[in-house]
Amino acid sequence: MKGIGGNNLWIDLTKGEIEKRPVEEEMVNEYLLGAGYLSRVLYDNIPVGIDPLSPKNVLGIATGLLTGSMFPQASRHVVAALSPLTDVWGESHAAGFWGPELKFAGYDAIIFTGASSDPVYLYIQNDTVELLDASDIWGTSVFETDDWIREKHSKRARVLSIGQAGENKVRFAAVMNDRDRASARSGLGAVMGSKGLKAISVRGTGKLEVADPKDYLNQMDIFYERMLANPFTKERAKYGTTNLVELMNHIGRLPSYNMRQGVFEGFEKISGHTITEKHLVKPRSDWSCLQRCGRYTRVKEGPYKYIGGSPEFESQSSLGSRCGNDNLESVLFSHHLANMYGMDTISLGATISWAMEAWDEGLLTSEDTDGIDLAWGNHETVVKLTEMIALREGFGDILAEGSVRAAERIGRGTEKFVMTVKKQEIAGQEPRAQKSMGLAAVTAARGADHLYAFPVLDEAGFDKEIKERFGEQYLPEMADRLNPKYKGIMVKECEDFMVMVESVGLCKYGTQIPPEFYYDDVAQALRIHNGLDLTSEELQTIGERIVNLNRLFNVARGVTRSDDQLPDRLTKEGAPKGPSPGQVVELDQMLDEYYEQRGWNLENGFPTMDTLKRLGLEKEGKAVIK
Amino acid sequence: MTELKFVFGDPEVCTGCMVCVNVCSMRYSKVIGPSWSRVRAVRIEPGLDFPLFCRNCEDAPCMAACPNEAISRTSKGVVIVNNKKCTGSGECVKACPYYAIRLHPDTEKAIKCIQCGACVDRCPVNAIWITTENELNEKDADGRLSSLYEKHETELYNKEEI
Numbered sequence: 001m002k003g004i005g006g007n008n009l010w011i012d013l014t015k016g017e018i019e020k021r022p023v024e025e026e027m028v029n030e031y032l033l034g035a036g037y038l039s040r041v042l043y044d045n046i047p048v049g050i051d052p053l054s055p056k057n058v059l060g061i062a063t064g065l066l067t068g069s070m071f072p073q074a075s076r077h078v079v080a081a082l083s084p085l086t087d088v089w090g091e092s093h094a095a096g097f098w099g100p101e102l103k104f105a106g107y108d109a110i111i112f113t114g115a116s117s118d119p120v121y122l123y124i125q126n127d128t129v130e131l132l133d134a135s136d137i138w139g140t141s142v143f144e145t146d147d148w149i150r151e152k153h154s155k156r157a158r159v160l161s162i163g164q165a166g167e168n169k170v171r172f173a174a175v176m177n178d179r180d181r182a183s184a185r186s187g188l189g190a191v192m193g194s195k196g197l198k199a200i201s202v203r204g205t206g207k208l209e210v211a212d213p214k215d216y217l218n219q220m221d222i223f224y225e226r227m228l229a230n231p232f233t234k235e236r237a238k239y240g241t242t243n244l245v246e247l248m249n250h251i252g253r254l255p256s257y258n259m260r261q262g263v264f265e266g267f268e269k270i271s272g273h274t275i276t277e278k279h280l281v282k283p284r285s286d287w288s289c290l291q292r293c294g295r296y297t298r299v300k301e302g303p304y305k306y307i308g309g310s311p312e313f314e315s316q317s318s319l320g321s322r323c324g325n326d327n328l329e330s331v332l333f334s335h336h337l338a339n340m341y342g343m344d345t346i347s348l349g350a351t352i353s354w355a356m357e358a359w360d361e362g363l364l365t366s367e368d369t370d371g372i373d374l375a376w377g378n379h380e381t382v383v384k385l386t387e388m389i390a391l392r393e394g395f396g397d398i399l400a401e402g403s404v405r406a407a408e409r410i411g412r413g414t415e416k417f418v419m420t421v422k423k424q425e426i427a428g429q430e431p432r433a434q435k436s437m438g439l440a441a442v443t444a445a446r447g448a449d450h451l452y453a454f455p456v457l458d459e460a461g462f463d464k465e466i467k468e469r470f471g472e473q474y475l476p477e478m479a480d481r482l483n484p485k486y487k488g489i490m491v492k493e494c495e496d497f498m499v500m501v502e503s504v505g506l507c508k509y510g511t512q513i514p515p516e517f518y519y520d521d522v523a524q525a526l527r528i529h530n531g532l533d534l535t536s537e538e539l540q541t542i543g544e545r546i547v548n549l550n551r552l553f554n555v556a557r558g559v560t561r562s563d564d565q566l567p568d569r570l571t572k573e574g575a576p577k578g579p580s581p582g583q584v585v586e587l588d589q590m591l592d593e594y595y596e597q598r599g600w601n602l603e604n605g606f607p608t609m610d611t612l613k614r615l616g617l618e619k620e621g622k623a624v625i626k
Numbered sequence: 627m628t629e630l631k632f633v634f635g636d637p638e639v640c641t642g643c644m645v646c647v648n649v650c651s652m653r654y655s656k657v658i659g660p661s662w663s664r665v666r667a668v669r670i671e672p673g674l675d676f677p678l679f680c681r682n683c684e685d686a687p688c689m690a691a692c693p694n695e696a697i698s699r700t701s702k703g704v705v706i707v708n709n710k711k712c713t714g715s716g717e718c719v720k721a722c723p724y725y726a727i728r729l730h731p732d733t734e735k736a737i738k739c740i741q742c743g744a745c746v747d748r749c750p751v752n753a754i755w756i757t758t759e760n761e762l763n764e765k766d767a768d769g770r771l772s773s774l775y776e777k778h779e780t781e782l783y784n785k786e787e788i
């Protein structure tokens with residue numbers, strides 16, 4: 001096959017053995033690469049009933065079929081394992097240059113089994129692959145590790161690593177790459193830490209040969225032109241995702257004060273406009289990225305002084321509005337620290353905001369918190385706790401377990417304020433103001449998540465695309481974010497498409513928002529880049545297969561419909577304020593429609609045998625569903 | 627003498643997307659791979675991305691260094707490599723202060739930017755443009771660009787494999 005590295009690395013960390021295996025092409029036809037490839041490999045290799053932080057867990061990192069290609073935003077890789085936060089399927093994605101570099105070294109994926117007794121890092125320089133001693137960098141930050149490796153081996157090396165949070169097995173530790181890119185969710189940094197694996201340094205000086213070299217540039221020119229002509233691209237370049245703060249506040253979808261409400265009176269202070277005006281150094285791109293939503297920012301002086309890559313809407317919401325914090329410099333700095341220590345800013349801010357609500361309700365006192373004042377909006381606390389969680393110091397050690405486990409430990413009714421699905425904290429989409437996001441959060445395989453489906457077609461007037469992708473009969477209801485009708489249909493379709501996108505290594509920007517490229521465009525890219533002849537229908541079926549296999553992975557670990565639930569606050573208490581007062585998430589209705597659409601059993605949420613048979617997963621289904 | 631043209635870029639505008647690098651390797655070698663490209667893009671923290679090209683020096687040291695007289699200047703002022711004469715000695719690579727002429731990994735003959743402008747046309751942020759020494763001096767009257775390049779020259783022009 002063209003356009004890929006060609007080999008996968010299997011690393012047994014217990015024995016220190018390294019094996020190169022050619023990419024299995026039959027598997028590509030059923031699962032592509034990236035997320036799909038890992039869904040299969042980890043399904044087959046992670047035993048049921050293990051501790052995610054034990055050597056029995058398997059950690060996979062994979063690039064997609066188009067990673068390193070010239071397609072817009074083809075920069076991505078996927079990290080996956082059994083999640084120590086959710087105890088079910090864990091998966092996370094990042095952009096950068098690390099993925100393409102791995103391809104140029106000749107590899108598409110790396111699978112780690114076992115655990116090393118002493119800290120190691122994996123060194124890859126084309127054909128040379130070695131496990132090296134990491135004792136000099138164990139205990140250092142993501143930035144220090146990046147500097148050390150590039151100083152030692154090559155300034156041109158691309159580094160993926162964990163910081164102290166991963167080493168300390170913070171349950172929402174991230175796997176970082178290229179300094180400030182984060183595979184943040186699912187706590188996979190803790191899995192890497194539990195395996196004694198500090199980093200992966202990659203240098204690749206090879207090339208990707210493409211299937212249609214003659215026409216390649218012409219075809220890419222067409223994709224480039226379409227991407228650059230899309231009005232969203234200009235907006236993205238200007239603000240990244242930072243101005244979602246003002247847009248989401250406007251529709252009441254900006255989680256504030258934990259998730260009490262969807263509007264924040266201090267939104268302007270932490271808005272994209274303010275960041276652009278006061279702190280933006282420049283927009284940054286990853287490999288082949290025309291959207292350039294990446295921000296490079298600085299705080300020039302004072303206690304929160306830094307320069308670096310950040311922020312993203314999610315961090316403004318989690319460390320800002322969610323904590324009632326309108327001190328922008330602290331939000332930016334705390335995000336910078338989270339990059340440095342290697343942590344998911346969503347779970348970080350959401351866990352702090354859970355504690356703040358418990359404090360506000362009088363259920364937590366300074367006796368529990370080592371004297372730290374958890375009043376809403378205390379920006380010093382947000383920054384201090386970021387550090388204490390990463391280093392597991394004092395009260396930070398409890399919060400490092402995530403909000404569900406922390407609430408179990410504290411008790412006293414604090415569970416009521418935990419805003420999670422399957423133990424993962426809900427991201428920055430207050431679902432009472434966008435129903436599809438509520439459904440997406442419960443159906444996502446990795447626990448609360450907006451990206452598994454990324455159902456944004458009802459967010460910003462994409463009526464035309466809804467008509468094209470679904471049909472006119474679904475309008476106007478599907479486009480109405482407050483109407484639960486047809487959201488099951490939409491979320492199902494979006495999930496299939498998005499897991500496919502993560503399996504080819506493209507970004508959700510450009511495919512889902514703006515919805516510029518769709519199945520036929522990906523099929524075309526796979527033809528000219530890889531020489532793969534897959535139809536749009538076949539690609540959609542692959543997406544469906546991946547979602548069902550992820551579901552079986554979770555069903556095998558006890559997940560049923562009763563786990564596909566939102567906190568009562570979101571389904572029973574009407575939104576107290578903002579433009580959508582009184583709204584709740586009509587979850588059951590949407591979930592019925594979703595299961596029906598998927599061909600899953602309405603009662604328990606298991607895939608039916610007919611569905612599994614159609615997708616070639618009958619054997620797996622029979623083994624799991626008794 | 628006609629004013630010599632070269633491509634130049636602003637490291638504070640360039641986002642580091644690699645589009646220029648990829649367009650070049652695809653156009654001239656029909657592959658994707660930074661080592662096959664005549665453009666380099668080097669990221670230096672904090673916050674700089676340098677797109678790097680042949681500077682079309684008046685005294686072109688590559689030309690003088692070639693033991694086979696394979697490098698010459700066209701009437702339009704472009705320094706080109708004659709593939710028939712180039713034996714891949716690498717003397718030009720050693721002589722170039724900008725690491726802007728390198729050996730093609732497959733043919734092992736020298737490759738360099740010939741100011742075709744294919745990358746300039748496609749840069750999504752207009753970070754690169756075709757210019758001349760005089761024009762650039764005028765544009766960079768405050769020395770912002772030249773001082774950025776000077777400050778980082780060791781890292782920018784170190785001749786490590788790409």
Ligand code: SF4
Pocket residue numbers: 635639640641642643644645646647667675677748749750751752753754
């Ligand atoms: S195409 Fe433009 S923005 Fe991208 S790396 Fe080249 S000069 Fe920089």
